[in-house]
Structure formats: structure tokens, C-alpha cells
Amino acid sequence: MSVPLYQAKADFFRMLGNPVRIRVLELLQDGPMPVRGLLAAISVEPSSLSQHLAALRRSGIVRSSREGSTVVYTLAGGDVTDLMMAARRILTEVLAGQNELLAELRESEAAAR
Template structure:
């Protein structure tokens, strides 16, 4: 039995729903990074980072390769970077709208209902 597309999308978005995973994806937009560099940038224990990297790897969003004793992670494709940039634009627009409303409320320009 196949999963409806909307359900697959929901599961994908749910998989992204962890701050460490989002931070990893943001960092990897700049190019492949070894685990030690990710650890230096993200305030999480090594075991926690490893767990989140495994989720991203299983989902196919990131790839890993071994370079000697070092494991290097990279985004699996450019679409992930596009998704992260789209999320940033959407959040920026949402927050800008809230700031405009807050400014109007402070100025008394919005009549009470």
C-alpha cells in the first residue's frame, strides 16, 4: 500500500523538526564538513549529534564519506539548500509582518474592536 503524498510530506517535515538537524543543514549549505567541525559549531554532545546525523543520513538528506579517521557530511542535493533558504525567506516575511503590526499597535493606528 502506498503512502499518500500529503502524508509523505508531513513525515518529511516532521523529520526536519529538530533544532540540531536544522542547524546541521544550515551549516552544510557552505559545503561538506567533518563531524568535529559540526560539533564545534553546534552546542550538543557528540552522541546527540551522531543520533541526529543518523536520522538525516537515513532520510537521504545528507551523505557521509570517510576520509581516514574522519567522517565528512554533505547535503545530498541542492534542493535541501533551496528549502532552507525558502524557510528563511518565509520566516523573515512572517516576522516583518508581526513587527509592522506591533509598530501600528504602539502608534495607536489600529482601532480596538
């Protein structure tokens, strides 16, 4: 039995719903990175990072390769970068709207005095 597309999308976004995973994706936008580099940049326990990397790998949005004893991670495709940029644009619009609302509230509060 196949999963409806909307369910697959919800599962995908749920998998992304962790700050460590988002940070990994942000870091990998700049190019391949070894696990030790990710650990230094994110400051989480190695076992925790390993679990997050495994989830990202299972989802197919990151790939790993071994270079000697070093495991290097990379984004599986450019669509991930596009997704991260789209999220930034959406957040910028949302926050701009919140700032406009805050300004209106402050103006009405000042006018009420």
C-alpha cells in the same frame, strides 16, 4: 500500501523539526564538514549529534563518507539549500508582518492616551 504524498511531506517536515538538524543543514550549505567540525559549531553531545545525523542520513538529505578515520557529511543535493533559503524568506515575511502589526498596536496605544 503506499503513503499519501501529504503524509510523506508531513513526516519529512517533522524530521526537520529539530534545531540541531536545521543547524547541521545550515552548516553543510557551505560545503562538506567533518563530524568534529559539526560538534565544534553546534555544541551538543557527540551521541546526540550522531542520532541527528543518522536521521538526516536516513531521510536522504545528507550523505556521509569516510576519509581515513574521519566521517565527513555533505548535503545530498542543492534542493536542500533551496529549501533552507525558502524557509528564510518565509520567516522574513512573517516577521515583517508581525513587526507591522506591533507598530500598529503601539500607534493605537499611543493615540488612546
